[in-house]
Amino acid sequence: MRDMTLKRNLVPVVLLLLLTSLKAEVVDRTIAVVNDHLLTWSDLDQQMRFEALENGRALSALNEAHRRTAFEHLVQSCILRDQMQGVLPAADSDVEARIADLRNALQLAKDDSRWRATLASYDLSPEELAGLIKNQIEILRFMDFRVRPLVTVSRAEVEDYYAETLTPLLTAQGQSPGPLDDVRTKIRELLMEQKMNQEMDKWMKTLRDQSRVRLLWEGVR
Numbered sequence: 001m002r003d004m005t006l007k008r009n010l011v012p013v014v015l016l017l018l019l020t021s022l023k024a025e026v027v028d029r030t031i032a033v034v035n036d037h038l039l040t041w042s043d044l045d046q047q048m049r050f051e052a053l054e055n056g057r058a059l060s061a062l063n064e065a066h067r068r069t070a071f072e073h074l075v076q077s078c079i080l081r082d083q084m085q086g087v088l089p090a091a092d093s094d095v096e097a098r099i100a101d102l103r104n105a106l107q108l109a110k111d112d113s114r115w116r117a118t119l120a121s122y123d124l125s126p127e128e129l130a131g132l133i134k135n136q137i138e139i140l141r142f143m144d145f146r147v148r149p150l151v152t153v154s155r156a157e158v159e160d161y162y163a164e165t166l167t168p169l170l171t172a173q174g175q176s177p178g179p180l181d182d183v184r185t186k187i188r189e190l191l192m193e194q195k196m197n198q199e200m201d202k203w204m205k206t207l208r209d210q211s212r213v214r215l216l217w218e219g220v221r
Contacts, residue, residue, distance in 0.1 A: 031217035034078040090137040
């Protein structure tokens, strides 16, 4: 009799566990396969929350465009991880410095309690944030390492930018551009960044075209 009672009591527990398992499977379903890597809804959800925090954007303001952007970043991360093979790992000090920059940008550098509350409001633990930032640093560092040797800025390009872009722009605003030698380094850095972004876009497009990306959810099409 006691065994029968135990069995009857176990039935709702087993059903509850099954339903919980099914619910978890539905919520954390696979939304895409990138080469041999599975991307799940929880991956996308976490990436969206991370990017919202970085940009000081409220979670309630997230929309379809933000979801697609976060998804593309996840896809790029998977593709680039295959290329990296562990090159240029980020040290703990690199991660801590980037978190400090983020706290400064959000004006939370000196208030630990508000910083913890902010992380909690984005449903991110300090450990999760550190992992996401570590991945971000390594990806950006690898892209810079891969693309920078392909980019050069000539003396003529700097002079053309000064004469054809900077001078007319500042003159229209009633300002003087000053001597070229005073702004040469900044112009070179600006042109280098522009060219690197263009090269990165072309390289990523090539890698994306060569990769196998299978979408399993209409929400990221």
